[in-house]
Amino acid sequence: MSVLVPYRSALKSLAPYPPGKPIEEVQREFGLTNIVKLASNENPLGPSPLAIKALAAESSELNLYPESGCHYLRFKLAEHLGLEPNRLIFGNGSDEIVAMLAQSYLGPGDNIVISEHAFVRYEMGAVMMGAETRTIARLDWRHDPVAMVGACDERTRFVFVANPENPIGSFNPLADLERILAGVPRTAFVVLDEAYYEFARQNADYPESLQLLRNHDNLIILRTFSKAYGLAGLRIGYGIGHADAWDPVDRVRPPFNVSRAAQTAALAAMDDSEHLQNTLDNNARGREFLYEELKKLGLPYVETAANFILIDFGRPAMPIYDALLRAGVIVRPVGIYKLPNHLRVTIGLPEENQIFVDALRGVLRN
Amino acid sequence: MSIEINAAVAALEAYVPGEQPREPGFVKLNTNESPYPSAPAVVEAVHAAATEAAFNKYPDPASRSLRQTIAESLGVELGQILAGNGSDEVLRLVCHAFLRPGSGDVIGMLDPTYVLYRTLAEMFGSSARTFATVAPDYAIPEAAYDTPVKVFFLANPNPPIGTLYPLEQIERLAADNPARLIVVDEAYVDFSGVGNASISLVERFRNVLVSRTFSKSYSLAGLRVGYIVGRRALIAEMEKIRDSYNLNRVSQAAAEAAFRATEYYADKTRQICEDRAFLTEALRRRGFEVPESRGNFVFARRADAAELYKSLKERKILVRYFSAPNLADGLRITIGTRTEINTLLEGLDALSK
Numbered sequence: 001m002s003v004l005v006p007y008r009s010a011l012k013s014l015a016p017y018p019p020g021k022p023i024e025e026v027q028r029e030f031g032l033t034n035i036v037k038l039a040s041n042e043n044p045l046g047p048s049p050l051a052i053k054a055l056a057a058e059s060s061e062l063n064l065y066p067e068s069g070c071h072y073l074r075f076k077l078a079e080h081l082g083l084e085p086n087r088l089i090f091g092n093g094s095d096e097i098v099a100m101l102a103q104s105y106l107g108p109g110d111n112i113v114i115s116e117h118a119f120v121r122y123e124m125g126a127v128m129m130g131a132e133t134r135t136i137a138r139l140d141w142r143h144d145p146v147a148m149v150g151a152c153d154e155r156t157r158f159v160f161v162a163n164p165e166n167p168i169g170s171f172n173p174l175a176d177l178e179r180i181l182a183g184v185p186r187t188a189f190v191v192l193d194e195a196y197y198e199f200a201r202q203n204a205d206y207p208e209s210l211q212l213l214r215n216h217d218n219l220i221i222l223r224t225f226s227k228a229y230g231l232a233g234l235r236i237g238y239g240i241g242h243a244d245a246w247d248p249v250d251r252v253r254p255p256f257n258v259s260r261a262a263q264t265a266a267l268a269a270m271d272d273s274e275h276l277q278n279t280l281d282n283n284a285r286g287r288e289f290l291y292e293e294l295k296k297l298g299l300p301y302v303e304t305a306a307n308f309i310l311i312d313f314g315r316p317a318m319p320i321y322d323a324l325l326r327a328g329v330i331v332r333p334v335g336i337y338k339l340p341n342h343l344r345v346t347i348g349l350p351e352e353n354q355i356f357v358d359a360l361r362g363v364l365r366n
Numbered sequence: 367m368s369i370e371i372n373a374a375v376a377a378l379e380a381y382v383p384g385e386q387p388r389e390p391g392f393v394k395l396n397t398n399e400s401p402y403p404s405a406p407a408v409v410e411a412v413h414a415a416a417t418e419a420a421f422n423k424y425p426d427p428a429s430r431s432l433r434q435t436i437a438e439s440l441g442v443e444l445g446q447i448l449a450g451n452g453s454d455e456v457l458r459l460v461c462h463a464f465l466r467p468g469s470g471d472v473i474g475m476l477d478p479t480y481v482l483y484r485t486l487a488e489m490f491g492s493s494a495r496t497f498a499t500v501a502p503d504y505a506i507p508e509a510a511y512d513t514p515v516k517v518f519f520l521a522n523p524n525p526p527i528g529t530l531y532p533l534e535q536i537e538r539l540a541a542d543n544p545a546r547l548i549v550v551d552e553a554y555v556d557f558s559g560v561g562n563a564s565i566s567l568v569e570r571f572r573n574v575l576v577s578r579t580f581s582k583s584y585s586l587a588g589l590r591v592g593y594i595v596g597r598r599a600l601i602a603e604m605e606k607i608r609d610s611y612n613l614n615r616v617s618q619a620a621a622e623a624a625f626r627a628t629e630y631y632a633d634k635t636r637q638i639c640e641d642r643a644f645l646t647e648a649l650r651r652r653g654f655e656v657p658e659s660r661g662n663f664v665f666a667r668r669a670d671a672a673e674l675y676k677s678l679k680e681r682k683i684l685v686r687y688f689s690a691p692n693l694a695d696g697l698r699i700t701i702g703t704r705t706e707i708n709t710l711l712e713g714l715d716a717l718s719k
């Protein structure tokens with residue numbers, strides 16, 4: 001017996017997204033109890049204590065549907081960012097916003113433009129909707145503004161510019177973004193994915209992209225509560241753009257896409273500037289420590305503006321990944337990003353970074 | 367803005383959910399939520415998920431523990447269940463996976479039924495073929511059995527009327543055409559008294575999917591959890607397009623705790639069914655025509671329904687009004703607590719004076 005129901009042909013070339021290995025799975029597989037997970041760019045300090053408190057209190061109204069458009073969060077965030085509330089949209093993680101954008105604007109014959117090694121979700125969105133993906137070579141790990149613009153035509157709907165890019169960590173300065181926005185046809189969106197914004201803005205030359213919204217109706221900025229705000233487990237991200245850009249997206253958006261738990265925790269986390277500052281400080285210290293140690297080990301890496309570091313092993317990295325796994329350290333292989341010689345490590349707590357470095361030293365010696 | 371929109375989306379009307387008032391003091395009988403709080407074990411699970419403070423970590427992408435719990439209880443394999451961010455998400459995945467753009471795929475649905483099916487079909491470039499059901503028994507029309515459609519959505523019990531269709535009729539829908547996918551949306555099944563009978567269809571037919579939700583009988587609308595059961599091969603195609611972290615940590619933990627708190631919810635469900643009988647009778651006595659409902663709502667027809675909806679709202683009582691011609695003379699009323707029902711009845715009596 002087999003299923004006779006034919007499915008969309010676009011799915012034939014699609015494999016499910018492989019997320020980072022969960023700790024529980026590694027424990028099961030290798031019989032380990034102490035595991036350090038530096039694989040998914042999560043916040044090592046945990047969630048904000050204010051979010052924990054708010055969420056623990058959220059139990060009386062679980063029987064009621066959540067706010068459909070994240071009303072309270074929308075107004076609070078709009079004020080915080082100095083924007084009109086209708087410039088925002090919320091998703092079950094910013095992944096959902098990428099998927100909804102694809103659903104709203106892409107069809108067969110359309111195309112998207114990305115840089116090589118880009119976050120896989122963009123291309124998956126295009127594949128799902130039967131659109132073409134045009135992949136542009138990078139210049140010294142950064143987006144190549146001239147080539148990205150050159151790849152656009154009248155059927156281009158999105159130019160995805162992750163800034164900083166996952167899994168690389170590099171970013172492009174303001175002049176590059178302006179060049180892209182000036183050159184891309186007005187019939188395409190430039191999507192700046194700023195999932196790591198709070199980390200990246202610690203760099204003096206990281207562009208404040210909100211100012212670009214004024215002159216560019218085709219600019220979309222994506223941010224998330226999953227990284228610096230420590231809410232990856234609750235799934236909430238947001239998009240900033242022209243209200244008209246969100247009109248079709250709102251039509252495909254499931255009416256109750258963001259849970260009560262996520263809305264409650266995000267509202268509380270926004271108030272916790274102390275936790276955010278601790279997160280940024282820990283990240284900066286961890287980054288400098290890891291840079292030093294990687295230099296000692298003679299391993300090249302890409303300078304990062306985010307909470308992870310891309311390390312170049314100069315040879316296939318999977319055996320190193322496997323050996324680290326057996327030592328109880330989960331990092332991220334990036335073969336699906338066409339970087340078979342690299343691994344991506346999340347910057348953790350000082351003790352986690354130390355365990356990683358010790359394990360790595362051991363692995364490289366053998 | 368000069369960016370061209372996907373043609374299917376440009377023509378789309380967004381699904382309009384029932385109103386969620388922000389001011390306090392409303393008696394809310396308009397969105398078929400359970401009036402009862404979560405079981406103590408669920409509150410504990412949410413509290414634990416919060417205070418363990420692991421929600422900085424991504425959730426289990428496969429919702430394994432929750433799915434395992436459901437699979438064991440239903441006697442199916444893990445790979446036969448997909449869990450989603452509300453059954454809205456799993457129904458959307460069905461459309462996304464199986465409706466082929468540009469190939470003329472059409473969905474079938476009853477009329478009236480849950481209107482989201484049409485929205486989803488149109489979103490993915492298909493259209494809906496509707497099969498009208500009429501009073502007194504709202505039976506599935508003969509044409510529904512042999513008209514070729516790609517996916518047939520059958521809500522069972524079927525809102526907003528609440529009709530329950532017997533298993534034999536679903537078997538016929540499935541067997542008449544093995545290339546047609548039958549999606550049995552069982553959002554309200556727990557109020558129908560038929561238990562898990564439909565799960566046997568998944569074993570016997572390769573073209574049947576059964577979807578369920580925690581939003582109704584499990585009092586978890588706020589946390590967005592639904593799931594769908596079917597043959598592995600069907601589920602696997604939907605898995606390909608599912609967002610890898612679609613279900614957050616708190617929702618996974620709470621839904622599992624709810625699924626295990628069998629007695630608590632059975633008790634609430636029993637109460638709701640009892641109150642449904644009470645409300646049906648009380649409305650009939652007040653001149654409403656109320657078809658038998660097997661959901662946690664009733665559909666009450668009376669000529670002044672549109673006015674009543676407005677006057678009740680002024681009295682801070684929210685019920686659901688649909689302007690579609692075959693529903694415009696009725697109100698869909700969620701079975702609230704006995705106190706809420708009495709407030710509604712007092713409101714109706716005051717208005718008729």
